[in-house]
Amino acid sequence: MIITIDGPAGTGKSSVAQLVAQRLGFDFLDTGAMYRAIGLEALRRQASLEDRRELTFVAQHLRIEFDWEKRPPAVKLNGEVVTHLLRSGEATRAASYVAVVPAIRELLVRQQQQIGRERPNLVTEGRDQGTVVFPKAEFKYYLDARPEERARRRTAQLRARGEIVDPAEILNQILARDQRDREREVGPLAIPRDARIIDTTALSQSDVVERIVAEVKRRG
Numbered sequence: 001m002i003i004t005i006d007g008p009a010g011t012g013k014s015s016v017a018q019l020v021a022q023r024l025g026f027d028f029l030d031t032g033a034m035y036r037a038i039g040l041e042a043l044r045r046q047a048s049l050e051d052r053r054e055l056t057f058v059a060q061h062l063r064i065e066f067d068w069e070k071r072p073p074a075v076k077l078n079g080e081v082v083t084h085l086l087r088s089g090e091a092t093r094a095a096s097y098v099a100v101v102p103a104i105r106e107l108l109v110r111q112q113q114q115i116g117r118e119r120p121n122l123v124t125e126g127r128d129q130g131t132v133v134f135p136k137a138e139f140k141y142y143l144d145a146r147p148e149e150r151a152r153r154r155t156a157q158l159r160a161r162g163e164i165v166d167p168a169e170i171l172n173q174i175l176a177r178d179q180r181d182r183e184r185e186v187g188p189l190a191i192p193r194d195a196r197i198i199d200t201t202a203l204s205q206s207d208v209v210e211r212i213v214a215e216v217k218r219r220g
């Protein structure tokens with residue numbers, strides 16, 4: 001059974017998907033981590049982020065694997081565990097360049113579909129999971145929240161990590177990223193036709209998890 005959870009950044013998708021997977025005993029696939037890993041490798045190789053051919057070359061010459069024994073699964077880049085490096089500001093920025101390259105998206109979509117075949121009980125999280133990667137998924141969710149709330153959550157997260165941040169700047173970044181995500185030609189952020197939309201603005205993380213788990217148990 002495949003459960004897809006899509007939506008913009010800052011909706012709590014990743015934590016929710018992880019917790020839902022835990023509750024149901026499913027595997028959890030963080031597809032953003034794959035874009036981030038390619039971004040990290042591009043930075044390491046000093047590739048030009050504006051150059052789609054260079055980014056594609058980088059993506060074609062690396063290996064991304066998940067260690068499914070770990071919860072959440074560890075991400076390996078050419079055999080090296082890089083999980084802890086993927087959420088840095090630099091890798092985040094690089095990933096947003098990687099995510100607009102059609103050839104890279106095709107490559108990752110195929111890899112994600114392969115993972116779906118190998119690990120058939122999966123909660124997968126991203127932007128295009130219910131629309132492009134697993135259009136026949138049994139359960140599809142789209143999490144959303146007001147941009148101001150997403151900026152507030154992101155600011156709190158970064159501050160907790162000890163970073164100095166300007167909330168207004170974070171909001172601007174979120175709005176700009178939303179626009180890029182929705183307007184790209186391939187695999188844009190979109191609401192799957194048959195998805196249930198959950199507005200998380202006024203909900204706690206556990207409210208969202210409970211709602212999804214209850215529904216899957218009821219109908220699954």
Ligand code: DC
Pocket residue numbers: 009031032033035036095096097099125126127128129
């Ligand atoms: O969800 P995230 O912040 O880890 O995603 C990192 C980047 O990858 C972000 O720019 C959105 C992009 N992404 C995507 O385009 N498609 C996905 N399925 C997952 C992430």
